[in-house]
Amino acid sequence: MKLFYSAGSCSTSCHITLEESGLTYQAVKVDWDDAADSSLAEIARLNPLGTLPILIADHGVVLDQNIGIHTYVADQVPAQQLLPPAGTLERAEAMNWLSFVAADLHKSFGPLFALESISPDKQAQESIRRWAIKNVKRNLAFLETRLAGKDYLMGKIFTVADAYCFVVVNWTQWMDISLDEYKNLKAYLVRILARPAVQKVYQEEGLR
Ligand SMILES: N[C@@H](CCC(=O)N[C@@H](CS)C(=O)NCC(=O)O)C(=O)O
Structure with a gap:
């Protein structure tokens, strides 16, 4: 999994969730103010709304909403109890x-x-x-x-x-x-x- 984040923004919370999960992931820091940041073009392509977080999840599926990312990651590791079991x-x-x-x-x-x-x-x-x-x-x-x-x-x-x-x-x-x-x-x-x-x-x- 690959997360695009900018430091201290809401995407930091997805970074925390990934770290809490113990899963293997890559975190890519994005600097909005640096026009030379090569991730900016990739972000625009992945999420036309231009917002972070963006997570490239399994099978290349792109998630670009905090709630979607938190839920998806938590559900990969039920034993970590990052969310209670579905249906409860x-x-x-x-x-x-x-x-x-x-x-x-x-x-x-x-x-x-x-x-x-x-x-x-x-x-x-x-x-x-x-x-x-x-x-x-x-x-x-x-x-x-x-x-x-x-x-x-x-x-x-x-x-x-x-x-x-x-x-x-x-x-x-x-x-x-x-x-x-x-x-x-x-x-x-x-x-x-x-x-x-x-x-x-x-x-x-x-x-x-
Ligand atoms: N709908 C998104 C909104 C995320 C959002 O507001 N991201 C902000 C950072 S906290 C952002 O990327 N802002 C940059 C911009 O709007 O240009 C979600 O809830 O995940």
């Missing part, structure tokens, strides 16, 4: 969390990465920024409540939903959003960062 209520709960991260949490950060593309007007940018931060914080507060008394989103066991959630919540550092009022969430991030697979990915991607 626990599986539906874990998919519910993956969906929350993709459709609610991840998307709430979107405008913060695109302020200048949305409007050239500085005042408009500031209004959008404040509105987006309010939405991000509503999701953080929701997570804070749901993590009370738990190590991970599903309780005691780390799942791929945690890999994705961890990476996205860490974007608060880039956006200067303090996590001081979210004690459970802060402890959760520390717990996940300490995992050997996460440490390895962080080193490889040059993150801290």
Whole structure:
């Protein structure tokens, strides 16, 4: 399997899942800002939407959605319990969390990465920024409540939903959003960062 990722983006969560799985894979770092990066043309060919992650899975099948990649990789190694078994209520709960991260949490950060593309007007940018931060914080507060008394989103066991959630919540550092009022969430991030697979990915991607 071959994963294309850019450091610290949502694709980092797929990198973590691959590392947690223990499977053999190749991870290719993409630098969006380097026009000479030879992977850019390949990415455009593989996924016309131009987004990462992209995973070339078995038989050359291309997956280009976080949820698809996390689910596929987890299902290759059921013994690792990266997702509960298909057909169980626990599986539906874990998919519910993956969906929350993709459709609610991840998307709430979107405008913060695109302020200048949305409007050239500085005042408009500031209004959008404040509105987006309010939405991000509503999701953080929701997570804070749901993590009370738990190590991970599903309780005691780390799942791929945690890999994705961890990476996205860490974007608060880039956006200067303090996590001081979210004690459970802060402890959760520390717990996940300490995992050997996460440490390895962080080193490889040059993150801290
Ligand atoms: N639908 C995709 C969206 C992935 C996505 O938003 N990727 C971002 C990085 S976090 C990206 O590639 N952005 C680059 C761009 O839009 O130019 C998914 O959920 O997997």
